[in-house]
Amino acid sequence: MSKAPRQKKTDLVSSNGSAELAKDETSVTDGAALMAAIKSLEAGIYQKLDAHAAESRKEISLLQEEVHNLLMAVTSEVKAHEERLTSLENATSEWTTSLQVLEPTVASLRNEIAALQVKCTDLECHSRRSNLCLVGISEGMEGTQPTKLIAEELQEIFSLCEPLLLARAHRTLASRPAEGQRPRPFVICFHRFDIKEDIFRQAIQAKQLKFKDRTIAKKRAAYYDVKRVLRSRSDVKYGLRGLTGFQITHAGTEHKFDTPAEPIDYVKRHVTTP
Structure with a gap:
């Protein structure tokens, strides 16, 4: 009678041990699955990182190539500008030298032209005398x-x-x-x-x-009266203009007239008026 309960206790202990064993096995299985999931996730992350890294390297390579091409173009343009500047400097130097050579010639020609103008004026005046x-x-x-x-x-x-x-x-x-x-x-x-x-x-x-x-x-007789009035005025220049006109230079301004009445009127209004 007393042995039966002992048997039950032993059976109970055995039953509890199996449960714990099953539980441990389940925990191990879940841990393995979790590790596998983690490894899978890690592999996916690395794969995505590798893909992004490859894309970034590609973009960086394209950007470097574009920057290189731009730098080559800028360098080429700078060299072209340098050549043009060098050419302009050489040309400027030649022009400066030419101008220095021409300055005495120009000065001589100016003097000659001035002398010729005086001669032409003198000849014209003599021809009209x-x-x-x-x-x-x-x-x-x-x-x-x-x-x-x-x-x-x-x-x-x-x-x-x-x-x-x-x-x-x-x-x-x-x-x-x-x-x-x-x-x-x-x-x-x-x-x-x-x-x-x-x-x-x-x-x-x-x-x-x-x-x-x-x-x-x-x-000349038609302009005699106005010339007689202006003859005493040292601040006024006057004279015949062309063949039929008369001109008066007063206060730095030259006035031209075509008939004898016009200069007389001008003298009365602007020259002899106090």
């Missing part, structure tokens, strides 16, 4: 022999014994005026300067000249 300008002769009266007509007119105007010897006489170089407009003046070149001066003095003394009942005027 024997000229007078006669206005008031109707258009077309001269026909084909203007010099002969003017010589005969001067003979009649100044009551000369014979026609004057003129080098030439012609209308001013302007377009023919329309009917009723002022006729173009005559430019008269005398063969002898003393004859021209004699005619000039007679014209000034006469103040008004007539030819066949028509009033005519000589240009």
Whole structure:
């Protein structure tokens, strides 16, 4: 009777041991699975890291290649600029040398041109010293022999014994005026300067000249009044302009006039006014 319970206890202990053993085996199995999962996860992480690293290396390689190409292009451009700068420096040096060589030549040419201008002005003035300008002769009266007509007119105007010897006489170089407009003046070149001066003095003394009942005027005599007023003014420069005009330089400004009335009016308003 007393042995039966002992048997049960032994059976119970055996049963509990099997359970613990089964439990241990399950724990070992779960741990192995966990380790396998960890290793699998670790392998996946490494694989992804390797993939990202490979992609990064590829991108870095492409970036390095692009930067290298850009640097090569910049280097090539810099070298080209250096060559151009060197070329420009050489050219500038040559130009500087050329300019240094040309400066004396230019200075000499300037002096020569200035001398020639003075000579040209002197020749022009001398060529006009024997000229007078006669206005008031109707258009077309001269026909084909203007010099002969003017010589005969001067003979009649100044009551000369014979026609004057003129080098030439012609209308001013302007377009023919329309009917009723002022006729173009005559430019008269005398063969002898003393004859021209004699005619000039007679014209000034006469103040008004007539030819066949028509009033005519000589240009210099027409501007006689304004020249007489300005002759005493050292601050005013004046003189004839071209063949029919007059000019006045006052207060650093040059004024040009085409008729005798204009300079007289200007002098009254701006020069002689207190």
